[in-house]
Amino acid sequence: MSSTALLPHGMEAAELIRRAGLRVTEPRRAVVEALQVSPHASADAVFQIVALSVPQTSLQSVYNALGDFEDAGLVRRIEPAGRPGLFELRVDDNHHHVICTECGAIADVDCTVGEAPCLTPSDTHGFAVHAAEVTYWGTCPDCSSAAIAAASVNP
Known part of the structure; x- marks a missing residue:
């Protein structure tokens, strides 16, 4: 992915x-x-x-x-929850990640709204926010297809 x-x-x-x-x-x-x-x-x-x-x-x-x-x-x-630290060369663009909860596949997700930090917190508590880090969790296409196939074989 x-x-x-x-x-x-x-x-x-x-x-x-x-x-x-x-x-x-x-x-x-x-x-x-x-x-x-x-x-x-x-x-x-x-x-x-x-x-x-x-x-x-x-x-x-x-x-x-x-x-x-x-x-x-x-x-x-x-550092996704429950996973070891992971490293990437893509730096300085405040992108995010989507991770499959089944197989662990990871893909980059570009910031979709405006400039970094992508998200505006409801309360900064006085912090000067420079970046936001978002992790989306879901099921990748391969795992989704496998689950659908398994369900059709074992109804």
Whole structure:
């Protein structure tokens, strides 16, 4: 359900890392490339992908890279209820997410009304609101189709 995250036109992973003010290493490059292939991935899932191309990389190196990237604004961490933290390259646009309650598939949902923060709280309690984070929960098309098919077989 998630689309491949694209780097800015013509930009390589190494250039993106350098522009964030970080030193380019093979594990860091591989982490960016893993998130391109698998947006909304947990650190463990990123590690599984990175280990294919850089087998000497440790899980701790992946966690370190993700932490450095988050601090530098290169990745966004989302924490859906009951799920591990997930990481994505799509940052700074205040988009939201829809998550399937059956299979866990995640898709991005663009802000649909006005400029960020998308939602206007009824009471800010004095806070200067900069962003809103919304998570929609539902059933993805694949799981909905499977449920309909199962119901037609077992009425």
